[in-house]
Amino acid sequence: MIEYGKPEREKALLVGLANNSLQKQEIADSLSELHRLANTAGADVVDQRIQVRHKPDPAYYIGRGLVDELKERLADSEINCVIFDDQLSPAQQRNLERALEAKVIDRPILILDIFASGARTAASRLQVELAQLEYTLPRLTGAWVHFSRQYGGIGAKGPGETQLEIDRRQIRTKIGHLQRKLARLSVQRNTQRKQRQNLFKIALVGYTNAGKSTLFNLLTKAGIQTADKLFTTLDSTTRVMSAGYPCKIVFSDTVGFIKKLPHQLVESFKSTLEEVALADLLLHVVDCADSKFVDQIKQTQQVLSEIGADGLPYLMVYNKIDLNTEFQAPIDGPASFPVSAQENLGLAALKAEITARSQVNIRR
Ligand SMILES: Nc1nc2c(ncn2[C@@H]2O[C@H](COP(=O)(O)OP(=O)(O)OP(=O)(O)O)[C@@H](O)[C@H]2O)c(=O)[nH]1
Ligand SMILES: [Mg+2]
Known part of the structure; x- marks a missing residue:
């Protein structure tokens, strides 16, 4: 696992597998996201490989030829870890570590690591630790097992x-x-939530780095941290607003989603994400300047359905139009608002819609 706080950064090589040559571009995009994740976790990416292979090798994930090639590449190089874009089985990870004599990391571990180093509040620390343990449990293998009977004294451990x-x-x-x-x-949160029962609840959701926190700050005048990196926000922040709106509205900013989010993380973050599942309206924030935004919308929708928030009313907020001036929101489908949270463009229409929705809701 990547260690933090060391003066020298890790040097990493990334590996992705494409089903066929048509899928190569998709995997290249996925590796550039993995590159950003590696940077966030504290590693510099030195090199990368994409292998076209019908299906992963059960023992090594990649083919033996590439294992040998990587071994050669790593010898006498500064590279000390190899990061795979997919989840590896415990056996694959162990075999690769032995063959390559380097640290072997997969995407879920990398994401868990980023969450572990970024978690600030008691709740998010607990949630990440829980996810890490849930991830580790099935991965404990007998490779290094010794029998306690050989070593342990009476009463120290259960017999055998x-x-x-x-x-x-x-x-x-x-x-x-x-x-x-x-x-x-969670009980404490529920008590706080009950106090907000009569308010109109809006949650900002979307892919990581879409600009949720920037928009949240603009809508609520909160001053929470934003940055051009993945997973800046790990905790929900909630603000009750009345000024500028006809009734009291609660806005919640939440953790961003990503492709192949480890399901243990989704599971343990469910209590934080209840903010989303219990909202009256979702603002699905999209970075429309990212060439992969269509796929990012799908990934976000998938996580929303995992947390039971897929049936909620929502608005599409296409952010960063300052970087994509040609952008046209799709005409069919849900109400869409092209905005730039950074340049404060298009916000009037979005606020008017929020106001209208909250009034309808209050009258009901
Ligand atoms: N050009 C441009 N940049 C923007 C806009 N909105 C946000 N950004 C930038 O995009 C980056 C990510 O913004 P955040 O608000 O932190 O994004 P987020 O969705 O909260 O990200 P996570 O919390 O990491 O999931 C920051 O560098 C912002 O300054 C925009 O409208 N235009
Ligand atoms: Mg954020």
């Missing part, structure tokens, strides 16, 4: 129990402990 079982049990206990702590935090 392997170290592996003990570790699993400890992790499960820790998971239970974290779940209980999270449940207590």
Whole structure:
């Protein structure tokens, strides 16, 4: 795993697998996103490879030829970790680490790492730790298991129990402990939510780096952090607004989504994301200057359905039109608002729609 706070940054090589040569461009795009994730986690990307392969090799994920090529590339080079764009099985990871004699990381671990180093509040720290443990549990393998009977004294461990079982049990206990702590935090959140029951609740959702926090700041005059990097926001921030709106509206800014978000993360962030599932209206913020925005919309919709928020009313907010002046929002489909949160363009129409929706809701 990538270590933080070290003076020298990790040097990484990225690897992606394409089903066929037609898919190569898609994988190249995916690797450029992986590149940004690696940078955020504290690694410099030195090189990358895309292999066209019908399906992953069960033992090494990539073909043996590429394993040998990578071995050669890594020898006498500064590269000390290889990052794969997909989830590796525990066996694949172990085999690759042995063959390449380098650290082997996959996309979910990288994302979990970024979340772990970015989590600030008690809730998000707990949620990330829980996701990491859930990810680790099935990956504990017997490769290094020793039998406790050989080493352990009477009463130290259960008879005949392997170290592996003990570790699993400890992790499960820790998971239970974290779940209980999270449940207590969830009760607190529910109390706060009840106080907002009569207000009109709007949640900003969308792919990471789409500009949700920038728009949130503009709509609420909050001053939360924004940055041109992935996963700047990990915690929900909520602001009640009345000035400028006819009734009180609660806006929530939330964590961004990404392709192949580890499902353990979605699962453990569910309590934070309840903010989204319980909203009266979603603002789906899209970076329309990103060439992959259509795919990013789909990825966001998928996570929304995982958290049970796919049936909610929503508006499409196409942000960053200052970078894509030619942009035309699709005419069919949901109400769309081209805006630039940074340049404060197109906000009047969006605010008018929010006002109209909140009034209808209040009258009901
Ligand atoms: N050019 C341009 N840049 C923008 C606009 N809106 C936001 N940005 C920039 O895009 C980057 C990401 O903005 P954020 O508001 O942090 O995005 P986010 O969706 O909250 O991102 P995460 O919290 O990381 O998921 C920042 O560098 C912003 O300054 C816009 O309308 N135009
Ligand atoms: Mg943000």
